[in-house]
Amino acid sequence: xxxxxxxxxxxxxxxxxxxxxxxxxxxxxxxxxxxTHACPVCTGMPGILPVVNKKAVEYxxxxxxALNCEVASRSIFARKNYFYPDLPKNYQISQYEEPLAQNGxxxxxxxxxxxxxxxxxxxxxxDAGKLLHxxxxxxxxxxxxxxxxxxxxxxxxxxxxxxxxxxEAYTYLTTLKNIIRYLEVSDCDMEKGxxxxxxxxxxxxxxxxxxxxxxxxxxxxxxxxxxKALEYEVKRQIKALESEERIIQxxxxxxxxxxxxxxxxxxxxxxxxxxxxxxxxxxxxxxxxWIENIRKxxxxxxxxxxxxxxxEYKLSEYNAGVLTAEKALANYFEKVVKLYNNPKVVTNWxxxxxxxxxxxxNKEVEESPVSPGxxxxxxxxxxxxxxxxxxxxxxxxxxxxxxxxxxVIVKEKKLVQITDEKEIGKIVEEVLKENPDAVEEYGKGKExxxxxxxxxxxxxxxxxxxxQLVNKILxxxxxxx
Amino acid sequence: xxxxxxxxxxxxxxxxxxxxxxxEKYTKQLADILKYINxxxxxxxxxxxxxxxxxxxxxxxxxxxxxxxxxxxxxxxxAPQVESSHFKVKKVIE
Numbered sequence: 001x002x003x004x005x006x007x008x009x010x011x012x013x014x015x016x017x018x019x020x021x022x023x024x025x026x027x028x029x030x031x032x033x034x035x036t037h038a039c040p041v042c043t044g045m046p047g048i049l050p051v052v053n054k055k056a057v058e059y060x061x062x063x064x065x066a067l068n069c070e071v072a073s074r075s076i077f078a079r080k081n082y083f084y085p086d087l088p089k090n091y092q093i094s095q096y097e098e099p100l101a102q103n104g105x106x107x108x109x110x111x112x113x114x115x116x117x118x119x120x121x122x123x124x125x126x127d128a129g130k131l132l133h134x135x136x137x138x139x140x141x142x143x144x145x146x147x148x149x150x151x152x153x154x155x156x157x158x159x160x161x162x163x164x165x166x167x168e169a170y171t172y173l174t175t176l177k178n179i180i181r182y183l184e185v186s187d188c189d190m191e192k193g194x195x196x197x198x199x200x201x202x203x204x205x206x207x208x209x210x211x212x213x214x215x216x217x218x219x220x221x222x223x224x225x226x227x228k229a230l231e232y233e234v235k236r237q238i239k240a241l242e243s244e245e246r247i248i249q250x251x252x253x254x255x256x257x258x259x260x261x262x263x264x265x266x267x268x269x270x271x272x273x274x275x276x277x278x279x280x281x282x283x284x285x286x287x288x289x290w291i292e293n294i295r296k297x298x299x300x301x302x303x304x305x306x307x308x309x310x311x312e313y314k315l316s317e318y319n320a321g322v323l324t325a326e327k328a329l330a331n332y333f334e335k336v337v338k339l340y341n342n343p344k345v346v347t348n349w350x351x352x353x354x355x356x357x358x359x360x361x362n363k364e365v366e367e368s369p370v371s372p373g374x375x376x377x378x379x380x381x382x383x384x385x386x387x388x389x390x391x392x393x394x395x396x397x398x399x400x401x402x403x404x405x406x407x408v409i410v411k412e413k414k415l416v417q418i419t420d421e422k423e424i425g426k427i428v429e430e431v432l433k434e435n436p437d438a439v440e441e442y443g444k445g446k447e448x449x450x451x452x453x454x455x456x457x458x459x460x461x462x463x464x465x466x467x468q469l470v471n472k473i474l475x476x477x478x479x480x481x
Numbered sequence: 482x483x484x485x486x487x488x489x490x491x492x493x494x495x496x497x498x499x500x501x502x503x504x505e506k507y508t509k510q511l512a513d514i515l516k517y518i519n520x521x522x523x524x525x526x527x528x529x530x531x532x533x534x535x536x537x538x539x540x541x542x543x544x545x546x547x548x549x550x551x552x553x554x555x556x557x558x559x560a561p562q563v564e565s566s567h568f569k570v571k572k573v574i575e
Contacts (some may be wrong), residue, residue, distance in 0.1 A: 018545045025548025034566045038556045039548075055545035076533045083496060098533075131573065135565060144567035147556070168563040272494055277533040285539040 004241070006234050007214075008163035008199060014155045015127065015194035016187045021151035022126045023050030025092065028153075030192050034146040039163045041125075041150035044089030050280055052279040056153035057284060059185040061098050061294045062126045066301060067119050067181050070292050073296055077124075077278040082271075087129040087146050093124035096155075098274040101286070106159075107303065108168070108175045109212055110317060115154040117172050118160030126154040130193075131353035155186070156248030159212070162199070166230035172327070173197060173223045174325075178302045182327045188475065190222055200358075201230055203237045203246075212237065217261055219253040233261055261374035308418060322351060328365040329355075332372050342383075349375060353393065357400050369403040370396070378406040386410065387419050390463050420464045421473065424457070427465070428473050431456045442478050450474060482514045 021028055025043035041048045078096035129150035131143050157176065163169050177188040177195065186188035190197040193300050197220065202212035217233055220226040233252070240247050252261040300308070302324050309320035309330075310324045324330045329350070336346045355376070358368060378399065382392045387410055398409045410416060418424060431453055432439055440450045450471070488508045492499050499507065550556075553566060560571035 020545050025543070025546060027547045027548045033553065034558050035568070036548050036553050039550045043556065043559075051543040053545050054542035074539075081494075083572060085568070131569060133572070138565065139574075142562070142564070142567075142569045142571055143573045144564055144569055146567055244523060274494065279534065282534050282536060282538040282541050465533045474529070 002148060002396070004199065004203045004234075004238050005206050005208075006166075006203050006230075007161045007163040007166055007211060007273065007282065008166070008169050008230060010159045010169060011198045012157045012159075012173070012176060013127075013196045014063075014188060016056050016153040016155055017184070017186050018053055018055045018059070018153055019306050020053060021093065022053050022056050022124070022153035023151055026148075026151065029148075030194070033146055034148065039194060045145055049280075050093060051070075051286070052281065053153060055069065056124060057100070058294055059153075059183075059409060060122060060288065061291060062154055062183050063157075063180060063185055063300060064101030064122050065291070065295055066183055067101075067104040067122070067157070069099050069101035069119055069122055070321075071284055071286055072098060073288075074098060075100045075284045075286070077276050077281045078275045078308055080273045080275055082273060084128070086131050086150070088147065089131070089148070092126060092128065093278055093281070094275075095123040100281075100286075104171065106175060107181075108171045109366075110321070115162075117162045120158045120160050121156075122158075125154050125156055126150070127154045131277075137248075139176075155430065166227045166234065169230055170223050170227040171201065172224065174304075177223075178325050179198045179250070182301055183298065184327075195272040197226055199226060199230055201233050201237070203234055203241065203442045204242075212241075213249050215247070215249070216251045216260075216265070218251060219255075221256065225254060225256055228259060229261055230354060231257065234352075236261070267374055274332040287374070298315065299327075301329075311434070313337065313347070315343065319347050319351065323347065326365060332368070336376050336379075339373060340379045340383075342379070343477065345379060346375075347397075349379065353396050369401070370399045372398060374405055381406055383409065383419060383468065385419060387415055388463065388467060390458075390467075391415050394463070412457035415464060419463055419469060421469060424461075424465050424469050424473050427457055427460050428470070428477055431460065432477060482515055483508060 015028070018028055020026060021037075022040055023192055024039050026037045026039050026042055027125075029037065029333075041050055042157045061071050075095065077093050079091040080094045080096070081091045083090055089434065099121045101122040102120065104122070105116045106119060106291050107114060109115055127149050129145050129147040131145055133140060133143055135451050137311075159172065163172055180186050182186050186194055190196070199217045199220075199291060200214045201217060202214035204210065204212040215237070217229050220229050232254075237247055252262045253382055254261050289312065305324040306317075306320045309315050309324055310317060315323070322329075323333050332354075333346060333350050336345050340346060354365075354370065358365065375396075378392055378395060380388055381387050381395075387395060391410075396407050398404065398413070399406055402409075424480060435456065439451055441449045442453075453474055454467065454470050457465055457474070458467070485504055485508050488511060489499070492507075494505075545567055557563050557566065557568070560568040
């Protein structure tokens with residue numbers, strides 16, 4: 001059987017979370033009314049001069065360090081020339097010959113799947129405006145341009161062609177996103193366009209040295225879509241190779257609905273960007289001291305935090321991975337553990353109850369109505385036996401909906417656990433009287449029926465009876481029958 | 482040194498429509514300019530750093546502070562056509 005190798009390289013664009021644009025003071029706020037964050041500089045009026053936003057440079061260096069790149073001691077901006085209505089200057093200020101960072105890598109996967117994907121280069125550049133071809137479902141007889149996004153700082157992270165499967169591309173993107181979010185330099189929100197990704201993909205016969213002809217795939221709006229688009233493209237290219245068709249180098253667009261790629265219709269024109277050094281901007285000189293100061297602002301990254309969670313809290317690799325993917329979630333977890341030192345229980349509550357409910361209402365950890373302190377209080381109430389584990393879940397739901405403290409809810413709803421043996425004994429007697437059949441079956445050795453009886457007791461107490469006591473008392477009383 | 486095809490190509494990239502006469506004229510002019518510039522190659526620049534900027538300046542920054550933008554109506558005053566507060570241009574297919 002013929003085996004093919006897939007080779008993928010990814011180009012990721014990330015909006016930096018600065019307050020103002022890269023070369024002017026316009027706001028970068030997302031979702032503002034169209035064309036309200038535009039000025040002469042970002043719309044390319046005659047006579048303008050761009051001035052670099054220092055924070056954008058610092059965020060770039062911070063990202064470069066986290067991605068193990070060499071930060072250039074000297075770097076320059078370049079003009080990339082092309083005509084398109086989303087770019088009023090008719091050139092994009094980008095980097096070409098001397099980018100801010102090069103030669104890094106990202107470690108992805110775990111265990112035996114662990115591998116390094118090279119980062120070829122990181123450029124700092126400005127974004128273009130946004131084009132609109134539809135208003136709602138109505139197609140416009142032209143294209144509409146909003147310049148709010150024009151000039152927003154953009155990090156371009158170019159990977160080496162080291163990715164060998166669409167699934168690996170997905171892992172690379174997730175890992176990259178987690179790191180960048182940890183650095184707090186971008187939200188990496190694909191829905192808001194603060195992360196975009198183009199993929200270069202080619203296939204070749206296994207063992208061949210020469211790369212196959214690649215296609216550039218665009219227009220994917222989620223990590224899953226990128227994976228699917230790549231899977232489709234790999235299949236398409238293999239099929240073409242097997243039928244000895246010629247694969248041409250082209251740009252293809254992903255169609256989410258039809259789940260296929262198709263060649264981009266474009267006017268016959270060469271992509272000749274005629275890069276040249278941007279004469280309006282002076283070089284960037286990055287001293288060692290500046291780099292070291294920025295390095296100090298990088299806190300523990302997801303990989304290392306995951307390893308620490310496994311060691312320090314004895315978590316499974318999977319659980320540690322989920323808990324450390326997002327910085328805010330990892331912080332939440334650690335805050336709870338600090339107040340209630342039982343990592344195993346906290347893991348369960350955070351992963352099942354908290355994440356489950358947050359996902360259901362589409363909220364981030366930062367927006368959790370239940371604070372780490374409140375969750376710790378709840379777990380303490382459970383440990384003390386004030387409430388049962390089952391009731392604790394009810395209380396948590398109430399805390400999540402109302403934001404109230406657990407003690408208040410337990411008091412208000414009279415949810416304190418019944419641990420009085422006499423009181424439980426009375427209820428058990430009632431249940432036994434009402435269920436003579438079950439009692440008889442138990443007598444005949446059908447021990448499973450006890451579950452049914454426990455259930456009855458719990459129902460009568462609205463779940464408040466201590467389950468261990470109910471079990472114990474039931475068994476005692478049944479033996480006497 | 483420079484062909485008419487190259488002039489046509491560069492003109493196309495710059496969205497310039499040239500007449501036949503202009504093409505010939507510019508082919509000659511551009512050839513002269515390139516020849517002149519090429520004189521620089523006679524210099525030994527082995528030990529000279531490439532110049533990316535004529536000023537001996539570096540690291541000119543601004544702080545990350547938001548400053549007022551133009552008003553929407555001001556920026557749209559330059560639009561050839563306006564629809565729903567956007568610049569309206571000829572349809573471009575993505």
